[in-house]
Amino acid sequence: MPSRPDPTGECRSQMALADALRVLIQLRRPDTVVVTSMSASRQWPELCQHALDFHYVPSTMGGAVPLALGVALAQPSREVIVLTGDGSLLMNLGCLVTVVDAGAVNLTVVLLDNGRYEVTGGQKTAATAHRVHFAGFAQAAGFPNVAQFGDAVMWRDRAAGLLAAPGPRFFWLRIRPEWENFALRPPCPMAQQVDRLRRGLANRHGGDQGGNGS
C-alpha cells in the first residue's frame, strides 16, 4: 500500500520502509538469521517468509539488538541481521557498546529511522527535532563499518559491498513514517516462532526453507 504523505511536513526521507527491506531480502543468504522488530515486523513478513526470520513481537522495547547479539554469539558461523527502530534504539543505546565489546563480527544492525514512535501512532521521539546523528553513536561505540542512507537507490547500490565488509556493521536508513497501517500485530504466535527458529538453527545448513522474496 503506498504511504500517504507525511501530514506533519517534517519528513526527512523519501525512502519507503518496504524499499529499504527489499534490498536486504535480495541480499540475505539462505543461512542468515534476520531479527525484526516494531514496524519491520509488520512489513518484512509481507515481503518474505524464511525459516530463519524471527519477528520479535511481543518484545521488550530496545531488546532486538541484544537478542540478535545473543543469536550471533551462539551461532558464530552465521550472519545475523537485526532491524530496529530509532525509538527502540534510543531506549538502549548502550547495546551498541555491548555489541562491539562482544566482538560479534557476524552481526549487522540496521536502524530504520523514521523519527517516530510509529506503532503508537507517530509521536515524536526526543531525537526527532534535533537531527540526532545515529551513525555517530555507532562510530563512537567502535563499530568498524558504519553507513547511512536516505535514498533507496544509493542503499540498493551499496548494500552488497557493505554487508560483505567486516562486522559488526551499523547501517542507518532514514525512512519515511507510515501514516496508515501502523498498528503492530504479531505475524504469528511467539511459541511457533521460537520453535521454528530453534529448529532452523539446529540445522547446520540452516534456514533453507522458504527462500527469498514474496
Place this chain on the structure above:
Amino acid sequence: MFFTGPEIASALAELGVTHVIWIPDSALGPWESTLEGTPAFRLVRICREGEAWPLAAGLYLGGASPVVIMQVTGLFESGDALRNALFDLRLPLFGIIGARNWLARDADDSARRFTLPVIRAWGIPHVLIAAEADKPKLAEHYRRCRRSAQPGLALIGEGGP
C-alpha cells in the same frame, strides 16, 4: 560472599554453562577475573541490566546455555525485559542474583525489603543462598530448572556483618 570466583566458575563450568552475561556489584565483582579466565564459558559484559534477558534469550535460541549474573537492583531495573523473555517467549533462562544487604538484617535498604516480594510476584522458581550450607542449592536448582524447562533464579545473600 559465599562463593569465591574459582568456586562459582567451577560450578558453572560443571553445569555446562556456555555464556555468562555479567554486570557486577561490589559483592559479585571479585568473581570477574576468574569468570573471564575460565575457558569453559564466555563472559559477556553488558551496559545495563535490561540488555541481559534478551541477550540470554538470543543465546538460548541459538543453542547456547547462558546464565545471567547481576544484583537484585538490576533485576528490578530489567523487569520488562525479564517479563518478555520468561513469559512471552517462555524461555527457561537462569539468573544468579546478588541479594543486596540480605545478610545485614538491620539494613534500612528498600532493595532488601522488595527482593522476595518482587520475585514471588513474578512467580519465578528461586532458591536463597544465605549460609554456607546452602551453597549446593545453586547447582541443584539449575539442574532442576533445566530438567523441567523452567526459568530460575539463585539469590546469593550479600552484605554480612
